Amino acid sequence: MADQCDLCLLGLIILSSLLTGTSGVVENVFISSGENVRLPCNNALSDCKSTTWIYNSFRRSGTIELIAGGIKNKNRERHERLSLGSDCSLNIKNVTKEDSGLYSSLQFVNGEQHGPDAHVYLHVLHVSVSPSSSQTEISPGRSVTLFCQLDSGFSCDYLVHSDELHLSWVNQAGVDLKTDSRYQILxxxxxxxxxxxxxxxxxxxxxxxxCQLTLRNQLQTSVRYTVKYSGEKQLLLL
Structure with missing residues (x-):
């Protein structure tokens, strides 16, 4: 129960920071799956040996220690994709939706925490298609559905209703496909x-x-599908 309460409080803090744009609570980073991302360490000292990075996710309870004393914890899953930058930032290669969540950098000097935590919330945009090419042949005349999802770990109702966050499907010219009756957008x-x-x-x-994501009318990230008809006439992801 305590873990659930902590996660609820965490969600409220994140939503508040997104809506008000306040700094010093949570810095938000939006990225598309498959890309590399840098999470800034906004409380770094002169020596990264003092830096610890921890991770919290709504998918699981408890805190995961990724970096301790500037050294990567190799006993953790995905450690091969993590690295510490020269400025103590946390670098993640080939981001997946499972990487979304709250990352916090802490500084320890002589065993005592120095200064406040610095938080970065990672939001991951990813796409999938139905039916998949492994289920059936995708070819002209068939109906397909593309799913574009922002994985943040919580509902985005508040962001949408305040006109802060917007997801849309556009064509190569950037025209919203809602204006074309050929497409059903939900x-x-x-x-x-x-x-x-x-x-x-x-x-x-x-x-x-x-599929593109904007926040406060500013483009944050996007992900694309390109149709490729080969001999098998499959829909390929680029």
Missing amino acids: FSSDHCIITLTTTLLNEDDNREWR
């Missing part, structure tokens, strides 16, 4: 997911659809 703020459903046409070969 959005769920409960799960921060937007879907695009359409029937593939012959001329869709090499056509690009892009």
Whole structure:
């Protein structure tokens, strides 16, 4: 129960920082899956040997120690994708949706914590398609649905209702596909997911659809699908 209460409080802090834009509580980083990301260490001292990075996720209870005293914990999963920058930032290669969550840097001098924690909340945008090519052949005339989701670990209702966060599907020219009756676009703020459903046409070969995320009308990140018709006529992810 205590862990659940801690997570609820954590969610309120994160939402408050996003809505008010306050600094010093949580810095938000938006990234697309498959990319590399740098999480800044905003309380670094002159020597990274004092730096500890910890991780909290809504998917699991408890805190995971990733870096301790400037040294990577190699007993943790995904440690191969983590590294410490020269400025004590935390670098993550080939980000996945499971990497989303709250990262905190702490500074310890002679065994005592020095200064406040610095927090970075990582939000990961990722896409999937149904049906997948492993289930059935995807070809002209078939209906496909693309799922674009922002994985943050909590509902984005507050952000959406305040017009702060916006997910959209656009074409190569950047035109919102909601304006084209060929596409059915549905959005769920409960799960921060937007879907695009359409029937593939012959001329869709090499056509690009892009899911983009904006916050306060500023583009944060995007991810794209490009249709490729080969001999097997499969939909390929770039």
